[in-house]
Each structure stands twice: as structure tokens, then as C-alpha cells.
Amino acid sequence: MREVLAQAAFQLFLERGFERTTVDDIVARAGVGRRSFFRYFPSKEDVVFPDHERCLAEMTEFLAAVDDGDPVGAVCDAARIVLRMYAADPEFSVQRYRLTREVPGLRTYELSVVRRYEQTLAGHLRGRFGADGDGELRAEVIAASVVAAHNNGLRLWLRSGGEGDPEAAVDHALDLVRDVWERPASSSPSLEEQLEKHLEKPVPAGGITAGSGDSEVIVMVAAKGTPMWRVVQQIEAAVGES
Amino acid sequence: MREVLAQAAFQLFLERGFERTTVDDIVARAGVGRRSFFRYFPSKEDVVFPDHERCLAEMTEFLAAVDDGDPVGAVCDAARIVLRMYAADPEFSVQRYRLTREVPGLRTYELSVVRRYEQTLAGHLRGRFGADGDGELRAEVIAASVVAAHNNGLRLWLRSGGEGDPEAAVDHALDLVRDVWERPASSSPSLEEQLEKHLEKPVPAGGITAGSGDSEVIVMVAAKGTPMWRVVQQIEAAVGES
Incomplete structure (x- = not known):
């Protein structure tokens, strides 16, 4: 019944426009009584959005x-x-x-x-x-x-x-x-924060760290002025880790 | 006139409710003709939102x-x-x-x-x-x-x-x-993209790069298996750059 009414109403809206279609027109087309219509739909608008x-x-x-x-x-x-x-x-x-x-x-x-x-x-x-x-x-x-x-x-x-x-x-x-x-509501993580996450250990302030995480690259972050032997040591450790 | 009509309408809506107030009531209260109302407002609803x-x-x-x-x-x-x-x-x-x-x-x-x-x-x-x-x-x-x-x-x-x-x-x-x-519409830049930006040169695929950008750290990215002498060379170059 619901389907039949919706179908009839829709045909009429397409044929003669929404404004010029009355509930009486719809029930006549569907072959049912006026009260049946209002049992299913509170208004003419509702029949357009039955679901x-x-x-x-x-x-x-x-x-x-x-x-x-x-x-x-x-x-x-x-x-x-x-x-x-x-x-x-x-x-x-x-x-x-x-x-x-x-x-x-x-x-x-x-x-x-x-x-x-x-x-x-x-x-x-x-x-x-x-x-x-x-x-x-x-x-x-x-x-x-x-x-x-x-x-x-x-x-x-x-x-x-x-x-x-x-x-x-x-x-x-x-x-x-x-x-x-x-994403977190605050601003994007800084490069240092991303590196820490990538390396899975903190970058010590003014220090050095290196690691390879799970990826095919080694990433190293060092404070300027870090002695080269410490850099090499860290990288060797990172490579050894993997 | 517009203000007077809006004021009158509003008083009536508050006194006797929106549904029970007619445009005739509003114009009577405002002391103007019905046509004046419709010159300013297309409908009773519009008078509630005059601006x-x-x-x-x-x-x-x-x-x-x-x-x-x-x-x-x-x-x-x-x-x-x-x-x-x-x-x-x-x-x-x-x-x-x-x-x-x-x-x-x-x-x-x-x-x-x-x-x-x-x-x-x-x-x-x-x-x-x-x-x-x-x-x-x-x-x-x-x-x-x-x-x-x-x-x-x-x-x-x-x-x-x-x-x-x-x-x-x-x-x-x-x-x-x-x-x-x-924030950028696409997902956050990858670590590699951020590093490239930081280093201001591309990370060659399977290669190595190091740089210090404008900051107080040196950042190096190298493919696993890169010989240590190349790592040292790159870092020295990066430190020399700064």
C-alpha cells in the first residue's frame, strides 16, 4: 500500500508538477481512500521521501x-x-x-x-x-x-x-x-618528533641518534659539532641493529 | 515601517504563539495596511528573520x-x-x-x-x-x-x-x-618528504644524503648497506656546508 501510494504520487508529480498535485489526485490514481494516504504519510512531502x-x-x-x-x-x-x-x-x-x-x-x-x-x-x-x-x-x-x-x-x-x-x-x-x-587536533608533529617515532628512541638534546626503524633507510640526527667518531659509532650500531 | 512591522509581529508571536497569529493581526497591531506587510515580507516567517x-x-x-x-x-x-x-x-x-x-x-x-x-x-x-x-x-x-x-x-x-x-x-x-x-589536504608528508624539505635536496633512491638546513642538527638519510666512508663523506660535506 505504502509503495503503491508513493509510486502513484511520484508519477503525478512528474506528469503535472508537485504543487498542482493534490492528495486527492494521488489516492484516485492509487485507487485507495484518502484516509489510507494519511495512515502512511503525514503530508504530501513525506510521500516523496518514504524511507x-x-x-x-x-x-x-x-x-x-x-x-x-x-x-x-x-x-x-x-x-x-x-x-x-x-x-x-x-x-x-x-x-x-x-x-x-x-x-x-x-x-x-x-x-x-x-x-x-x-x-x-x-x-x-x-x-x-x-x-x-x-x-x-x-x-x-x-x-x-x-x-x-x-x-x-x-x-x-x-x-x-x-x-x-x-x-x-x-x-x-x-x-x-x-x-x-x-589527526590530532594540535598542529602536525615536528620533524624531530617524527624522527623520534621513526627511530623509536628519543633524540637527546644536543646529542646524536641513529636507527633504521622498519624501513630500508638509516636515519641519523646529530647536533652540529658532534665528533665524527661518535657519528660512525652510532650508524654502525644502527646498521648492526637491523 | 519594516522595523515597526517586525516589532508588532514579534510581540504577537510571544503573546499568542506563531501559529495563532495572522498577517491581519500583525498589520492591525502595527496600524498599517495588509499590502504594506507584503511589500516588506514575502511571508509570516520572513518577519521573524528580517535581517x-x-x-x-x-x-x-x-x-x-x-x-x-x-x-x-x-x-x-x-x-x-x-x-x-x-x-x-x-x-x-x-x-x-x-x-x-x-x-x-x-x-x-x-x-x-x-x-x-x-x-x-x-x-x-x-x-x-x-x-x-x-x-x-x-x-x-x-x-x-x-x-x-x-x-x-x-x-x-x-x-x-x-x-x-x-x-x-x-x-x-x-x-x-x-x-x-x-593543514595540508592530503595525508601528512612522509618522513622522507619532510627530510628532503629539511635538507633541501632530494634523497636519491637507494642513496645517501645529509644536510643541516637552517637548524642546529644534522640530518642524514642513507640506504641500508651504504659504505661507511660515503656516510662520513656526506656528513663532513653537510657540516662544511653550514
Whole structure:
């Protein structure tokens, strides 16, 4: 019944436009009573987006069950639930995308749905980051980033007419967000910090160290003025280590 | 006239609620004709947000004139134009915030206004980043981050009843976004890339290089198996350089 009503409404929106289609037109086309319509859809707008409520519920359920270790990754995965809903019916999704661009009332409705997704993601992050310090700020900004990235990838696919695999564009967009937000909030580590990590031992102030880590190069850092015999000794030790 | 209508509308919304106030009520209270109302405001919703159009125009003008050097900084500054509009009349802004939270129609309207700010900022960034590669993606995600950060700071101030300086919270929120998005877009440079930059010469594949850059340390990178005499030679050359 739900499907039948959505299908009928959509045909009419495409034939005569959204504004000029009434609920009476839709129920006549679907061959059902007016009360049936309102049992399934609170308004004419809702019939255009029949799956968002289910999708929001699925997102909430997913986030409630997800592992705690990677909150940014978790909200990216939650956003992919929306993508899968669109990808499940490319033709319907593309038609709806075109219709939504034509009808201001639908665009506004869509914005309010997108906002609810964003708040769901932000709520999850807030729970993980805590309300102290910048927890709430970071939660809201990351949720907005994830939604914007997801929608950028989704829109690329919709604009292309729903051809090909939508996952690639969305994965790429979400990777950009994860990459940015999972780096430490302070500035990038200094060269010395990176070297220490690479060498897995501290560079003593004004001293010397050398090591090869796991890679095929030897890296040495020495204070200027370090005697050459100490440099050689350190490098030999580093080579011997490997 | 515009001010008088907005004032009258607002009093009525607070007295009897948004839904139960008609345009006729507003013009009666303001003592003007119905046509005057629609000369200034396309709808009842618009009267609640009388300054957004002006603010959007100011933002567009600001971005058209801004220096090219720091696009993320420029959109942060553009967002602050919205803050200043709210801060210019704390009492009105706080009342409106409370009203907007009560009335779904106003929340939806506000979302569409926020979306227009976001698109204005994204448009500026797209122009700076270019449409190639990730230009559009980065533009949209950064614009969404800036808007979310701005609104987080603004909301803190509105929730506090408009007490104190709203700039501090917004500055802090926008700083977080700038810090994150002004770092390089790709993943951090590798250790080898950082060393090359530090040494200001390329590390030859399977070879050796050493240098001191401008700092007080000598950094050497060598392929494993490089003869020790070559290591010593390179380090001596690097020390000699400095």
C-alpha cells in the first residue's frame, strides 16, 4: 500500500508538477481512500521521501550497537546507511533528485531530514567525546563535515543519472573527512618528533641518534659539532641493529 | 515601517504563539495596511528573520572583495557577519531563538537560511580551490564545518540569554576549524618528504644524503648497506656546508 501510494504520487508529480498535485489526485490514481494516504504519510512531502524515517531508525540502532573505539569511523559508516537507501533504487532516487531541485517546498523538507541525520550523528559523537571542553563543538563540526562529504559524493552520483557505483565517490569523500578529523587536533608533529617515532628512541638534546626503524633507510640526527667518531659509532650500531 | 512591522509581529508571536497569529493581526497591531506587510515580507516567517537578506548580501559583497591569500580565513570572517547581526540586538536575538525552538515552521525556515549562508561560503571556496580534483568536495565540507562551528558558538551565547561577549565562543569555534582545514589536504608528508624539505635536496633512491638546513642538527638519510666512508663523506660535506 505504502509503495503503491508513493509510486502513484511520484508519477503525478512528474506528469503535472508537485504543487498542482493534490492528495486527492494521488489516492484516485492509487485507487485507495484518502484516509489510507494519511495512515502512511503525514503530508504530501513525506510521500516523496518514504524511507527516511526507516533510515533514521536504522542509523540510530546501528550507532547504539557500534563499537566505541572509532567514533568518527562509526558516524561515517552510519552515513553510508543513507547512501545504501538511495542506491537501492537508482531510478527513483534520480527522479526524486530532479524533482527536489524544482520544488522549493521539497528542498526545505529535505533540509530538515538532512538536519535530523546530522543531529543523530552529532548525538553519537557527543556521547563519545563528552560534553566537557570542546566535546560538543567537535561533535557538531564533525557531524556537519560527514554529512557534507556524504552528500557531495551522493550528489555526484545522482547528477550522473545514477550510473555506476555510488560507493566509490562517497568513500573518497568520507576518507577526506576521517583523514582530517582523526589527526590530532594540535598542529602536525615536528620533524624531530617524527624522527623520534621513526627511530623509536628519543633524540637527546644536543646529542646524536641513529636507527633504521622498519624501513630500508638509516636515519641519523646529530647536533652540529658532534665528533665524527661518535657519528660512525652510532650508524654502525644502527646498521648492526637491523 | 519594516522595523515597526517586525516589532508588532514579534510581540504577537510571544503573546499568542506563531501559529495563532495572522498577517491581519500583525498589520492591525502595527496600524498599517495588509499590502504594506507584503511589500516588506514575502511571508509570516520572513518577519521573524528580517535581517538575513541584508546579511547574505553583505556576506556576498565581503567575499567578492576579500584578499585571495587565505580562503578558509575569509569564509570564517564572512561567517562573523552573521554573528554581528545577532549581537547587534541581543534581546531580539534571544527571544527569536526561543521562539524558533518552539515553532517547527520557523526551524525549517531557519534551516533554509543557514543553507544559503553555507552555499555562499562554499561558492567562494569553490572559486578559490577550483572545480578539479577535490576542490568542490573540500569547498562544501569546509563551508559546512565553518557554519557548524559558527552556530555552535552563537548558540552557546543565545542559550546563556545573550549575556557577555558572543565573539569569544565563535572565535574559539572557528579557530578549531581553521586549525584542522588549513593543514595540508592530503595525508601528512612522509618522513622522507619532510627530510628532503629539511635538507633541501632530494634523497636519491637507494642513496645517501645529509644536510643541516637552517637548524642546529644534522640530518642524514642513507640506504641500508651504504659504505661507511660515503656516510662520513656526506656528513663532513653537510657540516662544511653550514
